[in-house]
Amino acid sequence: xxxxxxxxxxxxxxxxxxNYIALHSKPLYASATAMPYANPKAxxxxxxxxxxxxxxxxxxxxxxxxxxxxxxxxxxxxxLMSPSLDEPGIRYPLLAERVxxxxxxxxxxxxxxxxKARFSNGTPVTAADVVFSFNMLLTKGAPGIKVxxxxxxxxxxxxxxxxxxxxxxxxxxxxxSIVGEVPIYSQKDWQGHDYERVSLRIPVGSGPYLxxxxxxxxxxxYKRNPNxxxxxxxxxxxxxxxxxxxxxxxxxxxxxxxGFKAGQYFFQEENKARTWSIGYNFPAFxxxxxxxxxxxxxxxxxxxxxxxxxxxxxxxxxRVRQALTYAYDYEWLNKALFYGHYDRIQSYFYxxxxxxxxxxxxxxLKLLKPWLDKLSPIQRQGVLTNWQFxxxxxxxxxxxxxxxxxxxxxxxxxxxxxxxxxxxxxxPFRFEILIRQDGLQxxxxxxxxxxxxxxxxxxIRLVDAPQYMERQRTFDFDMITLATSNTISPGNxxxxxxxxxxxxxxxxxxxxxxxxxxxxAMIDLIIRAPNREQLITRTRVMDRLLRAGxxxxxxxxKSKYWVAYWDxxxxxxxxxxxxxxxxxxxxxxxxxxxxxxYLQRQQK
Numbered sequence: 001x002x003x004x005x006x007x008x009x010x011x012x013x014x015x016x017x018x019n020y021i022a023l024h025s026k027p028l029y030a031s032a033t034a035m036p037y038a039n040p041k042a043x044x045x046x047x048x049x050x051x052x053x054x055x056x057x058x059x060x061x062x063x064x065x066x067x068x069x070x071x072x073x074x075x076x077x078x079x080l081m082s083p084s085l086d087e088p089g090i091r092y093p094l095l096a097e098r099v100x101x102x103x104x105x106x107x108x109x110x111x112x113x114x115x116k117a118r119f120s121n122g123t124p125v126t127a128a129d130v131v132f133s134f135n136m137l138l139t140k141g142a143p144g145i146k147v148x149x150x151x152x153x154x155x156x157x158x159x160x161x162x163x164x165x166x167x168x169x170x171x172x173x174x175x176x177s178i179v180g181e182v183p184i185y186s187q188k189d190w191q192g193h194d195y196e197r198v199s200l201r202i203p204v205g206s207g208p209y210l211x212x213x214x215x216x217x218x219x220x221x222y223k224r225n226p227n228x229x230x231x232x233x234x235x236x237x238x239x240x241x242x243x244x245x246x247x248x249x250x251x252x253x254x255x256x257x258x259g260f261k262a263g264q265y266f267f268q269e270e271n272k273a274r275t276w277s278i279g280y281n282f283p284a285f286x287x288x289x290x291x292x293x294x295x296x297x298x299x300x301x302x303x304x305x306x307x308x309x310x311x312x313x314x315x316x317x318x319r320v321r322q323a324l325t326y327a328y329d330y331e332w333l334n335k336a337l338f339y340g341h342y343d344r345i346q347s348y349f350y351x352x353x354x355x356x357x358x359x360x361x362x363x364x365l366k367l368l369k370p371w372l373d374k375l376s377p378i379q380r381q382g383v384l385t386n387w388q389f390x391x392x393x394x395x396x397x398x399x400x401x402x403x404x405x406x407x408x409x410x411x412x413x414x415x416x417x418x419x420x421x422x423x424x425x426x427x428p429f430r431f432e433i434l435i436r437q438d439g440l441q442x443x444x445x446x447x448x449x450x451x452x453x454x455x456x457x458x459x460i461r462l463v464d465a466p467q468y469m470e471r472q473r474t475f476d477f478d479m480i481t482l483a484t485s486n487t488i489s490p491g492n493x494x495x496x497x498x499x500x501x502x503x504x505x506x507x508x509x510x511x512x513x514x515x516x517x518x519x520x521a522m523i524d525l526i527i528r529a530p531n532r533e534q535l536i537t538r539t540r541v542m543d544r545l546l547r548a549g550x551x552x553x554x555x556x557x558k559s560k561y562w563v564a565y566w567d568x569x570x571x572x573x574x575x576x577x578x579x580x581x582x583x584x585x586x587x588x589x590x591x592x593x594x595x596x597x598y599l600q601r602q603q604k
Contacts, residue, residue: 017100017112021081021177023089023489024532029234030092037085037576038238038584044224046568046587047244049265051256055436055465056217056249059198063183065142065507067198068469070214071247074183075222076120076205080111080130081180082235085576088489088532091180092235095125095206101176106167109176113161118229119186119206127157132187134165134179140195143507144496149182151175151492171528174491206230208240221246241586252438261290263566263599267582270562272439273338280564289598292564298577300349300486301557306433306447307482308551311475311503311513314431318378321550323408326401327450328553331394337443338556345554346389348543349486356540356547358386367525367541371518375548382548383541389554402453409454421455430457431478436468440481473507480511482552488578490539494523498546512551519545568592 020027034040052071059067062074081091081099095117100110117125134155137145152175154166167175189204202211206229209222222245230236248265250256257275260268261282270276270292284290306328308315315321330344347355360368360383372380392398414421414429421429433444441460448458458479463471471477487493496502500520502510522542529535546552561580568591571584 014104015100015102015110017098019093019098021091021099021101021180023174023177023491024529024535025087025089027084027090027092028087029084029090032234034234034237035084035086035239035576035584037572037574037581039570039572039586040238042238042241042570042584042586043589044241044586045243045589046241046592047246048242048267048569048582048585048587049244049246049248050267050269051253051259051265052220052247052249054249054469055251057220058200058216058466060201060203061195061197061199063137063141063145064196065144065473066196068466070200070220071249072209072220072222072245073203074207075209075245076203076207076211077183077185078117078125078206078208078230079181079183080113081177082233083181085579085581088578089174089177091177093233094230094235095130095184096180099176099180105170106173106175107170108164108166109179110158110162110164111180113163114230115161116229117206118227119189119204120210120225120227121186121189121204122227123186123188125184125186125206126160127163128160129187130163130184131155131157132190133182133185136185136190136195137182143505144502144509147496147499147502147505147508148178148492150495152179169528172492173530174527178492208236209245212244217249219246219248239583241584254439260564263595263602266566266568266595268564269580270564273341273558276341276562277339284566284598285564287598289567289595290564291567292562294560294562295575295580296560297575297579298352299488299579300347300352300354301343301345301559302483302485303345303348303350303552303554304557305345305482305552305554307480307511308553309475309477309479309511309513310515310551312431312478314429314478317412318376318550319408319412322378323405323412323454324451324456325550325553326390326405326408327398327454327456328390328447328555329392329394329396329398329401329450330389330556331392332396332398333443333446334556335394336396337446342556342558344389345557346387348546348554349490349539350554350557351559352488354488354490354536354539354543356387356543360384360541360544361537363537364541364544367522367538368518368544371521371545375518375545378550379545379548383544387544387547398450402450405454416455419455420457428457429455430459432459432461433479433481434461434463434468434471434477435481436463436465438462444481472511475506475511475513482511484509490535491527494526494542498542499523514546514549514551516545516549519549566595568595 057070062069080096082094084090096111097114098112151168153168156164186204208228212221212223214220349355390401451458496509500515502508503513525538570588
């Protein structure tokens with residue numbers, strides 16, 4: 001239906017008001033009373049506990065880019081809209097009950113806040129809180145957030161419950177959706193507090209959980225808010241069923257797994273092939289108190305890679321980066337260390353329809369053509385081929401690929417002296433790989449041994465989590481390991497990962513320091529894609545440019561979720577396509593009792 005507010009503010013617009021945001025397709029569940037992957041009758045109670053990703057934390061204000069963020073703090077906050085886990089680019093009402101926009105003019109959007117929306121202290125959520133939240137993030141947020149929201153021009157409270165976002169462009173169709181996914185703060189709660197400080201002050205939010213207790217650097221427990229204002233909204237029916245959400249901190253993943261086996265926490269998303277293959281041979285698993293399952297999804301796999309810091313002269317030459325890519329022997333690693341469980345990542349969007357495959361289509365070539373003459377010969381050749389990263393014979397010697405790497409290094413002006421690779425000035429080729437998890441050394445050492453055969457001295461530097469975060473934030477590394485997720489609906493966040501602007505912004509996610517006009521152009525086209533078909537085509541072109549630029553050495557990943565848990569949880573038979581959907585799981589009381597009795601017996 002039309003909106004009088006929208007018509008009054010735009011002379012030529014034809015605004016509509018509806019209860020969803022849809023980027024490139026029609027929503028399936030706009031009239032649903034619950035999501036199809038939810039169980040409206042799921043019992044409430046029990047606890048979901050898991051280990052934290054980092055080894056410590058010191059900051060509950062996770063969006064200011066300072067310190068080490070606390071796990072799970074997002075449970076405290078609501079956003080204006082909530083994403084569908086089954087549909088790319090679709091969002092349904094949360095804090096906002098309706099949204100007004102013009103399909104032909106993306107220069108603004110108006111969100112209408114639900115009059116029932118409340119913060120956890122009972123005060124109403126208002127347009128002024130939304131304005132405050134965005135002004136804070138735009139001026140004092142982390143660099144990555146500032147880039148992500150860079151095209152937000154003004155945020156205006158039209159009245160107590162209507163807030164208008166004005167954007168700097170008219171054709172960035174993702175912007176109305178982006179502002180709907182930002183956590184909203186209480187303006188009153190932040191009075192007298194410095195947003196830019198590292199802080200363990202417990203925040204006031206409007207989300208489904210409250211802070212219960214925490215021990216700095218060791219554990220955080222959240223409790224379900226019994227007065228959660230949004231518990232009956234369609235996106236939340238059958239959701240947030242656990243009375244407690246707990247995150248336990250361990251020194252490293254191996255120590256954490258021992259804690260899982262002992263029942264210190266109950267849910268484990270497994271990321272190590274060795275553990276998945278042979279680690280689940282302990283009494284609780286053998287007696288079926290612990291189960292493990294591989295659950296399929298249609299998301300791009302987590303991107304794991306070695307990242308070249310191209311800001312360093314050592315890695316500014318694409319021939320050097322290509323040479324070192326030949327030295328990485330995935331086939332041997334998968335056979336010898338990974339039990340054949342992993343896939344070689346052949347795309348930045350591997351396991352999804354966004355991945356570039358084969359040679360470029362006619363539509364892809366049309367986008368590539370204006371840029372081909374501006375690319376280096378290596379990158380130009382790479383974007384036009386049926387891309388495959390170098391393969392070995394899995395013998396462990398990698399002889400043929402190392403010979404190719406040697407040839408490339410000689411072409412780049414290096415020479416050998418007493419078996420060591422030297423640059424033109426006689427300086428040895430030496431660099432450091434920065435890591436924060438001791439267990440990674442096992443998978444990195446075969447790579448450094450291959451590099452040694454090329455005369456390259458590559459050392460591994462293990463640092464603690466705070467130092468790692470700071471050195472990553474300031475790009476103080478030669479090479480670093482990356483493990484990040486990508487989205488099935490790419491947009492503005494791609495500028496944070498790969499754009500020339502983000503390359504110079506400390507705290508942003510362009511760790512490689514990529515500065516490539518062709519990639520910048522594709523990011524811009526992705527952000528402004530008018531439909532799903534063109535979004536896919538443009539993303540595939542960017543994928544080709546990233547691969548052929550040799551900015552990263554994508555390594556290995558898995559196309560399924562590997563989950564293990566103490567056998568007390570339930571979930572629906574219909575699984576969401578693009579998420580594990582743990583928010584919709586629940587505790588089965590009878591199974592919980594059985595598990596708890598087992599753990600009590602073990603403690604005697």
